[in-house]
Amino acid sequence: MATPTSATSPPPATGSRPGGRSARVRAAVHRAVEALVADEAAEPLTIPAVATRAGVHATTVYRRWGSVGELLADVTTSRFAGDFVVPDTGGLRGDLERFAAALAKDLADPDTLALIRVTLGTGGEQGAAACSADRQQQLAAILERDRARGGRPPGVEHTSDAVIAPLYYRALFTGLPLTEEWAHGLVARLLADVTD
Missing domain, CATH: 1.10.357.10 (Tetracycline Repressor, domain 2)
Structure with a gap:
């Protein structure tokens, strides 16, 4: 069996993949924050509560956002960015x-x-x-x-x-x-x- 030549081989992947794991984690965490905020009977908004609701480990959330304030700022910025056309x-x-x-x-x-x-x-x-x-x-x-x-x-x-x-x-x-x-x-x- 012939091995592919460099001309037919796909280029090596570089950088982050759009829609990859990082994007899925971010989307799940954002959804979890919005659900917890909307549910007035839910537990207080903490990183462990968000992580549990999102189905990710709390260290993943801490590593990416650091604090509840930074996480909320990211969710809110994302929510308001481009949600209606000028x-x-x-x-x-x-x-x-x-x-x-x-x-x-x-x-x-x-x-x-x-x-x-x-x-x-x-x-x-x-x-x-x-x-x-x-x-x-x-x-x-x-x-x-x-x-x-x-x-x-x-x-x-x-x-x-x-x-x-x-x-x-x-x-x-x-x-x-x-x-x-x-x-x-x-x-x-x-x-x-x-x-x-």
Whole structure:
């Protein structure tokens, strides 16, 4: 039997395999965290509890994430990264209204809200960044696109204070509904404020 030549042999595998064991472990651990957070009657969120629920050894979780705070930050960042598309309606008002309505809908989800609460409570500044960094980037993209069209949009910080902050505050602290109309009202007040 002839042995394969180098021309017909597959190239040696290098680096990590997409969808390999590491990706499966990460997905199982993320699912376990989300399930434990959503299950209010579950045991406290600890690395051993997450490992048991995920079917992996606790040392695997400690080695990869180090602490519950780092694990929660990773899960939350992954959960919020790219979960809705930055709108492009052709105008700033439409983009901001769609952005605010999508964020309101996301924050009205009890599982999302539970994950945010536990991440903020456990993760400190790292947790806060995990809960909001992607939203800030999306907002910055909306404002930059308007600037590129020749508009004069408000700054990211001002827009965040007027749109993102009230949405998070209402979701986390008031129990009041996060309706699309209310979210659109935030945008209307922002744009009225910057054009006055």
